[in-house]
Amino acid sequence: MRWSALPLNRKLAAVALVLGAGALFSQPHRGPVVKLDTRELAMIVEQQVDHVTPAELAAWIVEGRADYRLLDLRSESEFASYHIPTAENVPVSALPDFPLQPGEKVILYSEGGIHAAQAWMLVRAQGHAAVYTVLGGLDGWKEEVLFPVIPADATAQQRARFEQVAAIATFFGGQPRTAEVAATAAPGSPALPTVTTPAAPELPSMAPPVAGRTAPAAAPKKKKKEGC
Amino acid sequence: MMTPLYKYGFFGDELSLVVAFVLGIGFGFCLERAGFGSARKLAAQFYLYDMSVFKVMFTAIVTAMLGVTYLGWIGWLDLSQVYLVPTFLGPQILGGLVLGVGFVVGGYCPGTSAAAVATGRVDGMVYALGIFAGTFAYAEVYPSIKAFVNSNEMGQVTLPEVLGLPWGVIVFVVVVVAVVGFWGAGKVERWIGSRS
Numbered sequence: 451m452r453w454s455a456l457p458l459n460r461k462l463a464a465v466a467l468v469l470g471a472g473a474l475f476s477q478p479h480r481g482p483v484v485k486l487d488t489r490e491l492a493m494i495v496e497q498q499v500d501h502v503t504p505a506e507l508a509a510w511i512v513e514g515r516a517d518y519r520l521l522d523l524r525s526e527s528e529f530a531s532y533h534i535p536t537a538e539n540v541p542v543s544a545l546p547d548f549p550l551q552p553g554e555k556v557i558l559y560s561e562g563g564i565h566a567a568q569a570w571m572l573v574r575a576q577g578h579a580a581v582y583t584v585l586g587g588l589d590g591w592k593e594e595v596l597f598p599v600i601p602a603d604a605t606a607q608q609r610a611r612f613e614q615v616a617a618i619a620t621f622f623g624g625q626p627r628t629a630e631v632a633a634t635a636a637p638g639s640p641a642l643p644t645v646t647t648p649a650a651p652e653l654p655s656m657a658p659p660v661a662g663r664t665a666p667a668a669a670p671k672k673k674k675k676e677g678c
Numbered sequence: 679m680m681t682p683l684y685k686y687g688f689f690g691d692e693l694s695l696v697v698a699f700v701l702g703i704g705f706g707f708c709l710e711r712a713g714f715g716s717a718r719k720l721a722a723q724f725y726l727y728d729m730s731v732f733k734v735m736f737t738a739i740v741t742a743m744l745g746v747t748y749l750g751w752i753g754w755l756d757l758s759q760v761y762l763v764p765t766f767l768g769p770q771i772l773g774g775l776v777l778g779v780g781f782v783v784g785g786y787c788p789g790t791s792a793a794a795v796a797t798g799r800v801d802g803m804v805y806a807l808g809i810f811a812g813t814f815a816y817a818e819v820y821p822s823i824k825a826f827v828n829s830n831e832m833g834q835v836t837l838p839e840v841l842g843l844p845w846g847v848i849v850f851v852v853v854v855v856a857v858v859g860f861w862g863a864g865k866v867e868r869w870i871g872s873r874s
Contacts, residue, residue: 462737463857469744470853474846478750478757 484575491574500570501585502557504594508618511535518555521548523565524588532642534559534584534591535622542569550578559584559591596624596643681749685759709793717785717794717801724782727870729863740856747849762834769827784808 453461494500510518511534522529522537529539540548542565550556556573558566558581566583573581584591593599598619600612616626623643680686684694712734713719722728749755781787786794786805794802820827838845 459860463860466740466744466853467857469748470740470850473744473747473751473849473853474844476747476751476846476849478747478755478845 484577486575491571500581501583503585504591505615505618507534507557507584507591508595508622512618512621518557519550520557520559521545521569523558523560523569528561532588534588542572545569545572546576550576552578553580554578555580555582557582557584559587561588563587563590592624592642595619596622597627598624599627599629602629680753681755682759685756705789706793706796709790710797714790715793715797715799715802717799720787720790721782721785725870726866727874729867732863733860736856736859740853743849743852747845762836765832765835766828766830767832768830780808780812 456464507520520534520537521540522533523540523542523545524533525541526539529537533539537559550573556578558569558573560566560569563583563586566587570581570583586593596619598612598615600609600616604612612626619626683689684697689697709715713730714734719728720731723731746755746757746760750757777787784791784801784805786802788809791802791805791809795806832840837843837848841848
């Protein structure tokens with residue numbers, strides 16, 4: 451039977467069948483739908499093994515370690531005005547499509563930490579296990595690494611330790627402060643250093659000066675092995 | 679351009695109401711043109727001598743399904759942004775049966791009753807009043823049936839997920855079922871028609 455002689459409903463049925471057959475090869479993507487192990491995630495959050503401290507991160511950068519991806523989740527302009535050396539700018543909306551290698555260590559930070567914590571969940575949901583946030587975000591980085599404060603009544607031991615912290619602060623272009631200076635300083639943080647990135651591998655290597663402080667240069671606290 | 683337009687911020691809340699109005703008028707027009715403003719036509723479906731409801735609804739399903747599939751495939755529609763009604767299997771089966779009984783008894787479903795009201799049919803108006811009364815009664819008894827209404831939750835699931843089959847296979851199968859169903863519906867109509 452000729453096509454033009456077919457009644458309309460037969461023609462429509464034929465078109466639907468052809469389109470349906472074509473759909474066999476289609477790949478309409480509904481976005482990644484994932485299942486999360488909520489109990490595991492809750493445990494990680496509770497045990498606080500989902501973050502690195504600014505001091506730890508600073509030590510890694512000083513050492514020139516390159517086994518991590520540091521992602522700055524703030525806007526392009528904020529990133530341009532200052533960012534932690536070695537960081538890459540990735541707005542949260544671009545995170546789902548950001549190419550990360552499986553098994554790669556990912557460290558996230560935002561201004562305060564809320565966005566980073568939310569992004570942490572996103573990256574975890576994408577199946578990456580080694581995801582961490584910078585404790586306190588960029589604010590924490592400023593306080594702890596760039597502009598550390600030594601208490602006025604610090605003991606000799608504290609002062610000796612602070613020297614190492616101060617060395618790191620200077621290394622990153624910051625400025626160690628005494629408690630009095632910090633107290634009299636205008637509200638808001640001191641002027642941020644200009645960024646001299648890209649950084650880590652090109653930074654002069656320097657003995658990790660915070661060695662005696664915590665256990666800084668160590669890898670982020672490992673989460674417990676599954677099944678334990 | 680990426681769709682859904684509303685989710686991608688092409689228009690705001692006010693304009694979305696205008697768009698909904700236009701789409702609603704269009705939907706009602708199509709229902710009326712299909713003859714669904716008449717309770718006789720709709721009730722005929724249940725006596726199997728006029729399968730228009732089945733054919734029209736299944737045609738709409740197949741058309742929308744193919745449209746969504748191809749738009750998603752060529753990248754004009756972001757399927758992750760399309761809202762899916764969550765599945766509550768038990769409550770929805772019961773709800774479907776209640777709606778079905780109401781459909782047979784009243785001769786309309788909610789959408790077609792609106793079309794009937796718009797064309798001035800009195801039975802449609804009575805039916806619409808029934809919808810309001812039913813909605814009110816449901817809200818009143820809701821606290822006592824809340825546990826059941828929220829049971830069997832499966833989330834926003836799709837057939838490809840539930841059956842573990844590729845999207846395209848489901849699409850193809852539904853199209854084949856529809857075409858075979860249309861052919862069968864025609865047979866049933868002729869068979870029932872020849873008996874009466």
